[in-house]
Every structure is written in C-alpha cells, then in structure tokens.
Amino acid sequence: MSERRKLTLKDIAKDLGISVSTASRALKAHPDIAQETIQMVKDYAAKHNYVPNIIAVNFRKSRTKNIGLIVPELVHHFFSTVISGSIDEAKKSGYNILVSQSNDFLADEIVACKTMMASSVDGLLISISNETYDGDHILEFIDEGKPVIQFDKILEKLPVPKVIVDDFEGGYSATKHLIDQGCKRIAHIAGRKDVLNACERMKGYKKALNDHQIPFKEEYIRYCESISEEEGEQFMEEFLALPNPPDAVFCITDLVALGVIKALKNKGISIPDQIAIVGFSNWKLAEIVSPSLTSIDQHGYQMGVVAVRMLIQKLEDKNFEIPDTLELKTRLVIRDSSVKVKA
Amino acid sequence: MSERRKLTLKDIAKDLGISVSTASRALKAHPDIAQETIQMVKDYAAKHNYVPNIIAVNFRKSRTKNIGLIVPELVHHFFSTVISGSIDEAKKSGYNILVSQSNDFLADEIVACKTMMASSVDGLLISISNETYDGDHILEFIDEGKPVIQFDKILEKLPVPKVIVDDFEGGYSATKHLIDQGCKRIAHIAGRKDVLNACERMKGYKKALNDHQIPFKEEYIRYCESISEEEGEQFMEEFLALPNPPDAVFCITDLVALGVIKALKNKGISIPDQIAIVGFSNWKLAEIVSPSLTSIDQHGYQMGVVAVRMLIQKLEDKNFEIPDTLELKTRLVIRDSSVKVKA
DNA sequence: CTGTTAGCGCGTTCAC
DNA sequence: GTGAACGCGCTAACAG
Numbered sequence: 001m002s003e004r005r006k007l008t009l010k011d012i013a014k015d016l017g018i019s020v021s022t023a024s025r026a027l028k029a030h031p032d033i034a035q036e037t038i039q040m041v042k043d044y045a046a047k048h049n050y051v052p053n054i055i056a057v058n059f060r061k062s063r064t065k066n067i068g069l070i071v072p073e074l075v076h077h078f079f080s081t082v083i084s085g086s087i088d089e090a091k092k093s094g095y096n097i098l099v100s101q102s103n104d105f106l107a108d109e110i111v112a113c114k115t116m117m118a119s120s121v122d123g124l125l126i127s128i129s130n131e132t133y134d135g136d137h138i139l140e141f142i143d144e145g146k147p148v149i150q151f152d153k154i155l156e157k158l159p160v161p162k163v164i165v166d167d168f169e170g171g172y173s174a175t176k177h178l179i180d181q182g183c184k185r186i187a188h189i190a191g192r193k194d195v196l197n198a199c200e201r202m203k204g205y206k207k208a209l210n211d212h213q214i215p216f217k218e219e220y221i222r223y224c225e226s227i228s229e230e231e232g233e234q235f236m237e238e239f240l241a242l243p244n245p246p247d248a249v250f251c252i253t254d255l256v257a258l259g260v261i262k263a264l265k266n267k268g269i270s271i272p273d274q275i276a277i278v279g280f281s282n283w284k285l286a287e288i289v290s291p292s293l294t295s296i297d298q299h300g301y302q303m304g305v306v307a308v309r310m311l312i313q314k315l316e317d318k319n320f321e322i323p324d325t326l327e328l329k330t331r332l333v334i335r336d337s338s339v340k341v342k343a
Numbered sequence: 344m345s346e347r348r349k350l351t352l353k354d355i356a357k358d359l360g361i362s363v364s365t366a367s368r369a370l371k372a373h374p375d376i377a378q379e380t381i382q383m384v385k386d387y388a389a390k391h392n393y394v395p396n397i398i399a400v401n402f403r404k405s406r407t408k409n410i411g412l413i414v415p416e417l418v419h420h421f422f423s424t425v426i427s428g429s430i431d432e433a434k435k436s437g438y439n440i441l442v443s444q445s446n447d448f449l450a451d452e453i454v455a456c457k458t459m460m461a462s463s464v465d466g467l468l469i470s471i472s473n474e475t476y477d478g479d480h481i482l483e484f485i486d487e488g489k490p491v492i493q494f495d496k497i498l499e500k501l502p503v504p505k506v507i508v509d510d511f512e513g514g515y516s517a518t519k520h521l522i523d524q525g526c527k528r529i530a531h532i533a534g535r536k537d538v539l540n541a542c543e544r545m546k547g548y549k550k551a552l553n554d555h556q557i558p559f560k561e562e563y564i565r566y567c568e569s570i571s572e573e574e575g576e577q578f579m580e581e582f583l584a585l586p587n588p589p590d591a592v593f594c595i596t597d598l599v600a601l602g603v604i605k606a607l608k609n610k611g612i613s614i615p616d617q618i619a620i621v622g623f624s625n626w627k628l629a630e631i632v633s634p635s636l637t638s639i640d641q642h643g644y645q646m647g648v649v650a651v652r653m654l655i656q657k658l659e660d661k662n663f664e665i666p667d668t669l670e671l672k673t674r675l676v677i678r679d680s681s682v683k684v685k686a
Numbered sequence: 687c688t689g690t691t692a693g694c695g696c697g698t699t700c701a702c
Numbered sequence: 703g704t705g706a707a708c709g710c711g712c713t714a715a716c717a718g
Contacts, residue, residue: 006487008711019689024713032687054463056711059402060694065462066409066439074427075420084417087442096409096441096462099430111434119408119439120397144349229631258631265633288572288601288628290608351695362705367697377703399695403710 007050016044027052066096067311068116068124072104072153077283078300079127082151085304086125093312095122106131113137117144123311127152130195135160147314149322151307152298156196161322163307167197170296170330171204174250174278177294177332179212181340183248183276187220189235189260191227191252198252201280205250220246224256232259240267247275248338254279254286254295261289261337277337291336299328350393359387370395409439410654411459411467415447415496420626421643422470425494428647429468436655438465449474456480466490466654471498473538478503490657492665494650495641499539504665506650510540513639513673514547517593517621520637520675522555524683526591526619530563532578532603534570534595541595544623548593563589567599575602583610590618591681597622597629600636604680620680634679642671 013023018037026033026041027050044050058064069086071079087097098121102109109129116124117140124141126148135158141148142160151163178186188205191198209216219242222235232251236259239245251257257279264271271277271291279286282297306326313320356366361380369376369384387393401407412429414422430440441464445452452472459467460483467484469491478501484491485503494506521529531548534541552559562585565578575594579602582588594600600622607614614620614634622629625640649669656663 010711020711021690021713022688024711025688034687037687051461053405053711054461055398055402055405055407057713059398059710060712060714062396062398062694064398066441074430075423077418080418080423083442084444087417087444091443091458094458094462096458098409098439099426099442100434101427101430115434115437115439118394118397119437262633285628285631289631290605290633352697353695363696364698364706365704367695368704371697375703380703396695400697402694403696403698405710 006053007048008053012041012044012048012050016040063122063315064120065094066098066119066121067308068098068100068121068126070100070102070109070112070116070124070126072102072127072129074099074101077285078152078281078298081300082127082304082307085301086308087304089305089308090312093316095308095312097308102129104129104131110137113140117141117146121146122315123147123149125149125151125307125311128155129153130192147311147322149307149311151303153195153197161310161324161326163303163310163326163328164197165298165303166327166329167200168204168207170280170298171201171250172208173204173330173332174201174280174294174296175205175208176212177334177338178248178250178276178278179208179214181248181272181276181338183340184214185217185220185244185246186214186248186250187222187239187246189222189224189232189249189251189256191224193223201252224252227253227256229255229259229262232256233263234259236260236263240269245275248272248277249275250278250280252280254281254283254293257293257295257337258285258289261291261293272336272338272340276340279337282331282333286333286335294335294338295333297331297333299331303328349396350391351396355384355387355391355393359383406465406658407463408437409441409462409464410651411441411443411464411469413443413445413452413455413459413467413469415445415470415472417442417444420628421495421624421641424643425470425647425650428644429651430647432648432651433655436659438651438655440651445472447472447474453480456483460484460487460489464489465658466492468492468494468650468654470495472496473535490654490665492650492654494646496538496540504653504667504669506646506653506669506671507540508641508646509670509672510543511547511550513623513641514544514593515551516547516673516675517544517623517637517639518548518551519555520677520681521591521593521619521621522551522557524591524615524619524681526683527557528560528563528587528589529557529591529593530565530582530589532565532567532575532592532594532599534567536566544595567595570596570599572598572602572605575599576606577602579603579606583612588618591615591620592618593621593623595623597624597626597636597638600638600680601628601632604632604634604636615679615681615683619683622680625674625676629676629678637678637681638676640674640676642674646671 013020026038090097100112135155149161154162190202224231279293279295282295286293286295310322352366356363369381433440443455478498491503497505567574622636622638625638629636629638653665
C-alpha cells in the first residue's frame with residue numbers, strides 16, 4: 001500500500017531493461033517508438049501505478065500550472081462566484097487556482113502580488129482594490145513574461161486585458177425597468193466617483209433618464225463611501241426628507257438596497273407601490289430579503305470561466321492575443337421590489 | 344526593466360568569480376563562508392534583484408509549498424470564511440492554498456483529490472461531501488506521506504485529525520437560550536440523521552431539554568433532506584398545524600430558519616413573541632433578515648487558521664503530532680428573533 | 687526505432 | 703573558507 005518512494009521513470013526503465021528516454025517517450029506514445037514497446041511500458045506503468053513527478057515536470061518546463069487569482073474580498077458573494085467559475089474552468093485544463101485577497105487595501109494587494117510572483121504562478125487574474133490607482137506591481141508580471149488579466153474592478157489605464165461586466169448597460173436597464181414601471185422620480189444611490197464600475201452604472205442611469213425625457217436631478221443622487229447598508233438607510237432617509245421624494249431608487253449594490261428597504265419599512269412606506277427599488281449584483285440576499293429585491297446579475301461564474309479560459313489560451317499559445325476588453329452583458333432579475341403593476 | 348531570462352545562481356557565481364555553491368551558501372549566510380564573501384554576494388544579489396527560482400528549489404526539496412483545500416461548496420458563507428482564514432494563515436509561512444470544491448458529490452470529491460494529488464500539494468485540508476461515507480481517496484494522501492486534516496464536515500471513522508466546531512455545545516446553548524427566554528415547547532428542525540454535525544446539534548438540543556426538565560417530543564422534530572429554505576417553510580407550517588404548536592424553533596441552519604420566518608410572517612405570527620427562532624452558522628443573512636436572527640457562530644475564519652497552522656506545523660516538523668480532534672467552541676449571537684422579554 | 691548525453695537551478699556532500 | 707561534482711526526475715537534441 002504505502003510506497004516509501006514513488007516509482008520514477010528510471011525505475012521502470014531499469015526494470016524493463018530500456019533507457020529512461022525510451023520509457024519517457026513510450027508513455028507519451030511518441031511516433032518514433034515501437035507499438036509493442038509503448039504497450040509494454042504503458043502496461044508496466046499502469047500495473048505499478050506510475051505517476052509522473054509533477055514537480056520535476058514543471059521544473060523542466062519551467063512552469064507551475066498554477067494561476068494566481070487576487071480579489072478584494074474572498075467572503076463576498078460575487079467574488080466567490082467568480083472564484084468558483086475560475087476553479088472549475090481551470091481544472092479542465094489541469095491548472096490550479098491560487099487564491100489571495102487584498103481586503104481592498106493597496107498594501108495587501110502588493111504583498112499578494114509579490115507572493116504570487118515568488119511562488120511562480122504562470123499567470124495572474126486580478127480584481128483590484130479600492131486603493132489601487134497605479135499598477136506597477138501588476139506590470140511586473142508582464143515584465144516577467146507572465147500574462148495578466150484584470151476582471152470586474154479594473155484599472156482602465158493599465159495596458160492589460162480586461163474582463164468586465166457591462167456596468168453601463170446594467171445601470172441603463174435597471175433604470176429603464178423602473179421607468180417602465182411608471183416611475184418618474186428615480187433616485188440613484190451611487191458609488192464613489194473615482195471607481196470605474198460605479199461611474200459606468202451612473203452613466204447608464206443618466207442615459208436611461210435622458211432617453212425617456214426624464215430630467216436628471218442632483219437632489220436624487222447620493223454617493224456612498226463604503227457601500228454599506230447604513231449608507232443606504234441614511235440616504236433613503238435624506239430622500240424622504242425632500243419636498244418631493246423619489247418614487248424609485250436604483251442602488252449601486254444590493255447591500256445598499258437593503259438599507260434602503262429598512263429605512264422604508266421603518267417609515268411604513270410600501271415597496272414597491274410607493275417606492276420601487278432595484279439593486280445591483282444579485283447577491284443571495286436579493287432573493288432572501290422581503291420584499292425580494294429586483295437586481296442586476298453580473299454573471300460572476302461566467303466571468304471567472306471566461307477570464308481563466310483566455311489566460312490559459314495565452315499560456316498554451318504565446319501567439320494568442322487576448323482581446324483587450326471583454327464585456328459580459330448583465331441580466332435584469334425582476335423580483336417583488338420593483339413591480340408596481342401586476343397583470 | 345524586462346529581463347529576458349532571470350538571474351540564476353550560476354550567473355552571479357560567474358560574474359563574481361566564485362563557485363555556484365559558494366554563492367548559494369553565502370546567500371544563506373552559511374557559517375563556513377567568510378563575512379566579506381557573504382556581503383559581496385548579498386549585495387550583488389540585491390543590486391541585481393536576484394530571486395531564487397522557486398520551482399527549482401521546490402523540486403530540489405521535493406515539495407511545493409502548496410496546501411490543498413477541498414470544500415463542498417465555495418459559494419457559501421461559512422466555507423468562504425474558512426478559506427479566507429486558511430489563506431491568511433498560510434501566507435504567513437509562505438504557503439499557498441489551492442482550493443477545490445466537491446459540490447457535495449462524492450465523484451467530484453474524488454476527482455478533486457486526484458487533481459490535488461497530481462499537482463503535488465504538500466498536504467490536504469478537507470471538508471467532506473454529503474455523499475462521502477468512505478475515505479479511501481483521502482487515505483491515499485497519507486499513504487503518500489502527505490498529512491491531511493479534516494474540518495467541519497468530517498468522516499469520524501477516518502483515522503485523520505479533525506478540526507470541528509462543538510456542535511453539541513452549539514445545539515445545547517441555542518436550546519438553553521430559548522429555555523431562558525421562557526419557551527416551553529421548543530421544536531427542532533434537524534439535518535439528516537446520518538450527518539454527524541446534525542446529530543451533535545440534536546444531541547445538544549436534547550440534553551438542554553433534559554437538563555431543564557422539558558420533555559422531548561417527537562412531534563416537535565423534523566428532519567431536513569436538503570437543508571433548504573423551502574423545507575424550513577414547510578416544516579413550520581406542519582408545526583403550526585399541530586394541536587399544540589411550539590413556542591420556539593431551533594433550526595439546523597440559518598437558511599432553514601429563514602424559511603421558518605417566512606412561514607410565520609405569512610401567517611401573521613409574531614417573532615419572537617409568539618414563536619422565537621434560533622438558527623445556526625451565523626451567516627450574513629442572520630443580520631440582514633428581519634427580524635434579525637439569533638444564531639450560533641461557528642468561527643469559520645478561526646477554523647481555517649487553526650487547521651492550516653496545524654498542517655504546516657506537521658509539514659515543517661515530521662515529528663509533530665497533530666492532535667486527533669480539536670473542537671472549537673461556538674458562540675451564541677443573540678438578535679431579535681429570540682429575545683422575548685426586553686429589559 | 688532506441689540509447690546516450692546534456693542540462694533545467696539549486697542544495698549538499700566531500701575534498702582540498 | 704571554498705570549489706568540484708553529483709543528483710533530484712524529467713525532457714529533448716543528437717547519434718546511431
């Protein structure tokens with residue numbers, strides 16, 4: 001049962017009275033090798049349960065078959081979905097995913113990059129932290145000849161391929177959906193102005209208003225700093241204090257929407273009849289909360305799959321050119337929080 | 344900036360006119376080497392940004408500094424918390440975590456194990472699937488001299504160290520808390536009878552009842568198959584149909600508790616005044632749902648930290664004996680769903 | 687068709 | 703105090 005030392009090519013070569021290289025080639029069914037030799041070696045290998053020493057193989061080929069994956073937060077529905085997709089896809093090609101998190105701190109992100117670099121991943125997938133405005137630590141990978149792909153939270157100026165969700169379209173369709181429900185005074189609780197995704201959603205929101213002749217009003221806009229439930233609650237209260245409160249709110253994230261819902265419940269305002277709500281990200285909580293929350297799904301799993309697939313393609317074929325930007329479409333998931341008119 | 348080929352020991356030996364072995368030893372400040380030589384080499388290395396080729400080092404030492412981590416589900420609050428802890432702790436010692444998921448299928452778990460084995464992780468952390476009743480695929484690691492630690496969902500008969508949460512104590516304290524609130528007819532929506540964690544919680548529940556002279560009644564017990572929200576909802580309805588419905592429910596999991604809450608809301612029954620609820624796991628949703636849910640925290644992060652720490656200790660010191668079972672205490676997190684009497 | 691040779695980059699005897 | 707030499711397990715170029 002427990003073999004002290006694993007069987008090596010050398011062992012099987014010796015036992016079979018052939019050379020190591022013949023054994024090696026036979027196992028790969030190299031065309032030069034005689035059919036019978038191939039059979040013999042393969043049989044022997046199977047019988048003795050030969051497993052090539054991957055560490056040696058990787059050393060020889062100077063690669064690791066490991067892909068680094070850095071996310072801001074691991075314990076986060078969206079990112080764990082992305083990771084899940086990455087892992088499943090990577091597995092198919094025999095790659096492993098090495099996960100690390102930045103906690104949304106630049107310092108941690110840099111450390112994570114260094115660690116990844118040191119442990120010699122073959123390539124990197126990264127979603128940057130909120131503090132990352134400069135990507136030197138990311139470019140180092142490129143310098144070392146290791147391909148990198150950014151996803152979701154990206155640094156636009158970085159000359160590195162990106163897989164993102166079409167936040168603009170998401171913001172647009174969320175807003176349009178509210179308009180379709182007959183809402184006229186649609187507020188938006190936005191993210192930080194310097195975060196790309198947040199800006200795109202805002203742009204989509206504005207465009208939708210514009211396309212439907214609804215004037216954009218600054219009083220219906222709030223900017224989150226930490227994207228928290230508390231902010232949602234507070235901003236909603238501010239909206240309610242307006243002389244002419246909104247009849248709908250599009251929130252940058254489901255968590256913020258949750259705060260909004262809380263505030264409304266506290267005031268006894270009915271959702272969606274008096275005020276309709278749409279979130280973003282389609283977290284687990286969107287279906288759990290009551291009323292269930294209409295949200296924009298970002299296809300996290302798919303994003304993980306796509307990013308990994310492109311990275312591996314590049315890894316296996318140096319000439320493959322990763323498209324500069326790949327935009328995944330969002331999907332509007334309609335639930336109770338926004339549907340004003342039934343039937 | 345971009346060095347075509349990385350600097351190797353050989354390069355620096357040649358440039359400095361010394362031998363490779365001297366260079367190697369100097370970098371490690373080997374006592375045999377002259378101080379000045381050490382300085383010279385270190386300076387040179389620092390100046391030229393020498394980074395040892397980890398793949399070669401690992402090959403030489405026949406290890407990877409990678410630790411496999413297999414969980415049933417990646418997109419799951421508890422497990423992502425564990426992963427988060429593992430990664431953070433592993434990083435401290437220069438180890439990487441290689442994550443994989445079984446989707447609660449035995450077949451997938453076996454494949455994941457094979458993959459881990461093939462990619463030569465140095466050791467394995469595993470939380471088994473619901474279908475795993477036999478651990479041959481896990482024992483293979485031991486046979487190969489790779490230490491394994493089970494965590495959370497474990498196979499008890501497997502002679503492999505375990506890090507678990509004290510489910511018995513958790514079940515006990517959840518139940519006792521309800522008793523303390525004055526509840527007399529406490530129901531329990533349990534998990535499958537063949538899942539260890541579920542049984543322990545049940546045992547704790549029974550013990551608490553017994554310690555407080557409350558008779559155990561089979562009519563107040565239901566067993567989940569899939570541990571879903573729907574089951575919680577359905578079972579709660581069944582409870583309500585009883586001639587003498589319970590005044591409290593202890594649920595195997597927060598998700599089930601969510602279903603219970605839904606059922607109660609539908610019937611217009613007030614929580615916690617008419618029926619108090621306690622969940623288990625302390626997911627994010629426990630604080631989000633309304634009323635907020637009292638739950639049992641399992642210290643997932645800590646579990647990841649502890650498991651990794653012990654594995655690494657074993658890895659670095661073959662003589663280290665991992666304790667057979669390490670039980671983490673749970674923590675009762677009291678929220679609105681269970682507190683009957685305020686002040 | 688097969689064997690010989692030559693490394694990959696590093697660590698580790700064993701001599702000097 | 704230092705260097706030469708060997709080998710980890712595997713692949714690949716070159717001979718025959």
